[in-house]
Amino acid sequence: MRELLELLEHDARRPVSEIAPMLGKSEYEVEQDIKRLEKDKVILSYNTLINWEKFGDNMVTAIIEVNLMPQREVGFDAIAERIYRFDEVRTVYLMSGSFDLMVIIEGKSLKDVANFVSTRLSTIEGVTQTRSHFILKPYKKDGVIINDEERDRRLVVSP
């Protein structure tokens, strides 16, 4: 099962007809496995990694360090939910160290993101402090090198 997940994680569009022989299973078995993994929410979604900048969009991404005042009973979870429900919020992690939540936000402009932080994020009850870091240039995302110059340099035929 791990091998199937690794294949899909690398390329979700790989056809079952290709995956099945690679794993030594029938196509039906692989289809069933995938269905079960989807149902069990081991597979959460199939996304496409897009270089939006290349497409012409100039989205702004910021990493926000958020400090919280934990609440009785629910700890950080309730505040985290109030944050991650916003569409602008792409990613939320609970962190060890000098801040509590790492929130990654995407917006159309610097002003857009700043506005979200000041009016939406920092005003949530329990949020005690925010520090914003804007991303200048992505080099690698989710295991993919953005501008990878490495290519196949082998001779066409060799012994």
Place this chain on the structure above:
Amino acid sequence: MKTEKVFQDRLSPAVRSIKPSGIRKFFDIAAKMEDVISLGVGEPDFVTPWPIRESCVYGLEQGYTSYTANRGLPELREEIARRYADVYETHYDAATDILVTVGVSEALDLAMRALLAPGDEVLIPEPCYVSYQACTILAGGVPVAVPAKQENEFRITPAELEEHVTPRTKVLLIGYPNNPTGAIMTREDLLAIADFAQKHDLIVISDEIYGDLTYGGEAHICFSSLPRMQERTLLLNGFSKAYAMTGWRIGYALGAPEIIAAMTKIHQYTMLCAPITAQLAAIEALRHGEKYMKKMVAEYDRRRRLIYEGFMKMGLNCFEPKGAFYIFPDITSTGYTSEEFAEKLLEAEHVALVPGSAFGNCGEGHVRCSYATSVDKISEALARIENFVRHHKKA
């Protein structure tokens, strides 16, 4: 420059007697095509794992640009001895039993030159790597081909070897996992070969460059790990295939101190030492490269199953490879010779592969396909080959 006539007869007779590699022709045609998919490449499609590359860069920054000891950096020889002790329970002394070479190719050349007297015969199971015969001839020896059969999964048996052994036979040269067939030898197969070698007092050169690439739970058996075999075995291995380091040109020979000393003598006058940069990278590969190697092996295994199923589906009889990264389908049902098949396939479908005849006469009727290429390309190549076979199958 047109000097052919003047110099041709002045060239060494040994060199003249060697046929140019049958691979060259396909390279020239394929290199000019735009959308060619090549299954003809005898090396990994992976780039050397980054930590190994990075260690070389660091070494350069630190000023490691000098010669090394002829036998290679002591740390590298110690790492090689340690790995063999760990994996195969052999005991090689880093000081006397190991020579670091410029790839297995150099090690093989040194071995032949160190061992062979003019006219000494070398038993070579075929199909095999293209340079076995050439290196034998260049060292003054006589290659004696021993055909392996597909019915026997391209393994060689003592009975087959017995048919070709003579009083002049000095060396048995084996290469398993095998290029081009993907065959491996089981422990029992090799024990029988060991008895044969013992009986005829032969030196066994075992080229184990694909030793780390075996599949389906079949672990590689190192020939020198067999009882009483270490002293008569000259074991050749390197980093090219397992660590995707072909261009670094780094390999080694393990064997009896006298043979290693003799090879070192030639090496010191010809090569001097393997490049220090490659030796540093090799140390890193042995110390920290295993997990990257395992990952590549797992990926080859998946591709192996995909390509095997592909060939079976299109009706080309095929031995399921168990090692290396080649598959060697039988194309006789098409009515073509292996060279014709390779040529016409390249012409019609722009897929490059290597005719089996390049690996010895008994490779005729087969073609070698490397699956060291991406799954997408393998799938596309299989579709093209299937199309070709469908339209060219002889009635």
